[in-house]
Amino acid sequence: MKKNIIIIGSGLSGPLLSTILSKNSDLQISVFERSSDPRKINKFSGRSINLALSRRGIEALKYAGVYDKHFESLLIPMHGRSIHSIDGEITFQPYGNKDEHYINSVSRLEINKALMSYAEKMGNVDIKFDMQCKQIDLLNKKLHIQNQTIDIDCPVIGADGYRSIVSKNISEITNTELDYVNIEHSYKELTIGPKNGEYQLDPNSLHIWPRRDMMMIALPNLDYSFTCTLFMKSSGKNSFEDINDNQKLYTFFEQNFNDTIPLIENLENDFFENPTGKLIGLRVPIWTCEDKGLSIGDAAHATVPFYGQGMNASFEDCHIFGQMYREKFSGNWAALFSEFYHSRKKDADALLDLSLDNYRVMRNDVLDEKHIKKQKLSFQLNNDFPDYFIPLYTMVSFTTIPYATALERGYIQDKILDELINVNDIYDKQKSEKLIFKYLTPIGNI
Ligand SMILES: Cc1cc2nc3c(=O)[nH]c(=O)nc-3n(C[C@H](O)[C@H](O)[C@H](O)COP(=O)(O)OP(=O)(O)OC[C@H]3O[C@@H](n4cnc5c(N)ncnc54)[C@H](O)[C@@H]3O)c2cc1C
Structure with missing residues (x-):
């Protein structure tokens, strides 16, 4: 059965x-x-457009067997950051020191539709749309869905996003608090x-307009457009709340993003009609409920x-869960859930720390000479000591080194870079070797 x-x-x-x-x-x-099924209604109400x-994401897609020619055709490679200065000058900062070090822009809608179709093709997956789960009671095995309550006779996995009803129920059962950051x-x-x-800009880079206390980024789409995302304060001076008429909008853009005014054709409409999204991090203390959830x-x-790791981490x-099921499952869901949670929790926590820190890097550090020098030096150290020194961005985006390990090693590496960086730009290989061998263990050039 x-x-x-x-x-x-x-x-x-x-x-x-699935x-x-x-x-x-x-x-x-x-x-x-x-x-509703986005393949039928052609309207999508999800978050970010691309x-x-x-x-990490690609490895998972390959494991699932869905990373085929169609999937690859949805991707636009981005090899580095194009930094737009306040006076319109553009400089390029590569993501890595190897040809394969690039990330890919992809439409959320297209990836979502493709994944649903792959899942349904398998034969033993049934996706039921327009079915909102209003409440779940894992201990008493009840699921309140649309207007009915059904008995659950099997494990439930909550893949229901940051407002998850499954995580909420687990937190009630375990008397823990969901920690929204x-x-x-x-x-x-x-x-x-x-x-x-x-395209009006180079499609093979991620564009950033870093402005210290705010930034705008732009990722390419297959239809030759770019989706820009403006990140700034919700309230106070220079905030979404503060910019409430056309004059303020144009003054703000002239002062901060002048080169984009001719590029964003419907600036007023986009700014005042598109929703303002909240940036939310979530630490869920316990992810499991016995063999039930x-x-x-x-x-x-x-x-x-x-x-750019939320989807990749998901x-x-x-x-990881699929591998554990295949290699270890012996009928005991509680043991499988527990092992998965314990193997993954510290990496999830580390990713939130890494992501919060990278906001400062993107809106501020990329403008600083010292950061640029450290980045160049980190590529040099990776070339010379590939088994020991892997730049932090590379560990996170181009390897599957656990996030917690990347965070820990990134911290040590940053201290090494601080110690090596010097004013006259002369690379001291001997000193580098000494420090690296003293503070880092080999990890392999993955
Ligand atoms: C602005 C922005 C930019 C981002 N950029 C990147 C990026 O560049 N790279 C990256 O890796 N990640 C990025 N992310 C993160 C990424 O969007 C998420 O990590 C990813 O969507 C998580 O997938 P998920 O399936 O867990 O949750 P979701 O994608 O949120 O899916 C949850 C699903 O559950 C459904 N659902 C929710 N509640 C119920 C319910 N009660 N009953 C039935 N169905 C329900 C929802 O309709 C939805 O379809 C970004 C996020 C934001 C906000």
């Missing part, structure tokens, strides 16, 4: 997890999604359309978007 599983949420992690688990033919997977996909900045999306059927993806660990969850 088949073993049933319920997954709540068919966003990014729900359908990928596809991975469906390879086990003894499983029958039901997915409940509150929204996302950066990197190594609110930062005082919000975001808004604006569009740079195509001009004469062409587990939270995964943003439901377990939402992060702020500054490392996909990595699916990959």
Whole structure:
């Protein structure tokens, strides 16, 4: 007889997890999604329009067997950051020191649609749309869905995002508090359309307008447009609340993002009509409830978007959980859930710390000479000591080194860089070797 599983949420992690688990033919997977099927209504109400996909996400997609030619055709490689200075000058900072060190811009809608179709093709995955799960009671095995309450006779996995009802119920059961990390900045999306059927900026980089206490970024789309995301304070001077008429909007843009005014055709409309999104991080203390429930993806660990890793980490969850199921499951769901949670929790916490820190790097540090020098030196050290020194951004985006290890080593490496960086730009290989061998253990050039 088949073993049933319920997954709540068919966003990014729900359908990928379904596809991975469906390879086990003894499983029958039901997915409940509150929204309508985006392949049928052609309207999407999710968050950000496009996302950066990197190594961890790609490894998970490959493991699921969905990283095929169609999937690759959805991706636009971005090899580094194009930094737009306040007077319109553009400089390029590469993401890494190897050709394969690039991230990929991808449409959230397209990736979501593709993942749903792959999942449904498996035969033992049934996605039920327009099914909002209003409440769950894991201990008493009840799920309140639409207007009815159903009895649950199987494990439930919450892939229902940062407002997860599964995580909420687990926190009630375990008497723990969901720790929402609110930062005082919000975001808004604006569009740079195509001009004469062409991109108006280089499509193979992630564009940043760093302005110390705020920033704008732009990622390319396949239709020759860019989606810009403006991050700044929610209230106070120079904030979303503060800019409340056209005159203030144009004065603000002239002062801060002047080169984008001719590029963003519908600036007023985009700014005043598009929603202002909140930036939310979430630490969920406990992700499991016996053999009854587990939270995964943003439901377990939402992060702020500054490392472009929320989706990648969620996909990595699916990959790791799928591997554990395949290699270790012996009928004991509680043991599997617990092992997954214990193996993953510290990495989820580390990712939030890394992401919060990278906001400062993107809006501020990229402008500083010292940061640029340290970045160049870190590439040099990686070339000379590849088994020991891997730049932090590389560890996070281009390897599968656990986030907690990346955070820890990144901290040590930063101290080494601080000690090595000197005014006359002369690279001291001997001193570097001494410090690296003293403070770092080999990790391999993964
Ligand atoms: C502005 C912004 C930019 C980002 N950029 C990046 C990036 O560049 N790279 C990256 O890796 N990550 C990025 N992220 C993070 C990424 O969006 C999330 O980490 C990712 O969406 C998590 O996937 P998920 O499936 O866990 O949750 P979600 O994608 O939120 O999916 C949850 C699903 O559950 C459904 N649902 C929720 N509640 C219920 C319910 N009660 N009943 C039924 N269904 C329900 C929702 O409708 C949704 O379909 C960004 C996030 C933001 C906000």
